[in-house]
Amino acid sequence: MKMNYETPRLILKVLPDTAARQVLQFYLDNQDVFEQYEIDRPRNFYTENYQKSLLHCEYNLAVKQSFVRFWAFEKGKEERVIGTVSFQHICWTPYLSCELGYKFDRRYWGKGYAKESIQKCLAIAFAEMKLHRIEAQVQPENTASKKLLQRLGFVKEGTKRQSVKLHGVWKDHEVYALLSEEMQEV
DSSP: OOSEEEOSSEEEEOOOGGGHHHHHHHHHHTHHHHTTTSOOOOTTTTSHHHHHHHHHHHHHHHHHTSSEEEEEEETTBTTSOOEEEEEEEEEOTTTOEEEEEEEEOGGGTTTTHHHHHHHHHHHIIIIISOOOEEEEEEOTTOHHHHHHHHHTTOEEEEEEEEEEEETTEEEEEEEEEEEGGGGGGO
């Protein structure tokens, strides 16, 4: 697996800690949207130092292929992060599976950037990392995310009841999955 990839319109990179300011700005610009779907953040999450530490840790995990996060940039506009696609909970033999995570700047919604980024990352996971199964968990009310997963070929497998505690409330998550042999159909 490489640390940089391209699609027709995008650059996808595993970022070093020197990109902390760009990552922080991405989170600040979308804080109200992202926090609806994610766990409570530590108090210092929205600081450059925290993001620098997190990027340093993520880079080392990517080298080991135990967690991989690609940051998306428009070609020719690499000063602004527009999204991120990650593979977490990577399980090697005998499972060869992981969980997909993604989020995109609201200013880039509806332009196909998320689909383009995720398709490329799925190809990396299946062809280069040789994974067999990729899961995604989505809150039932997140219809845009569910539609995106379905367009990518993911199949809804069921609902994990009260699987994650978000902002003090247990939330259900629908589970979607894509198998390596289904990737050709996307």
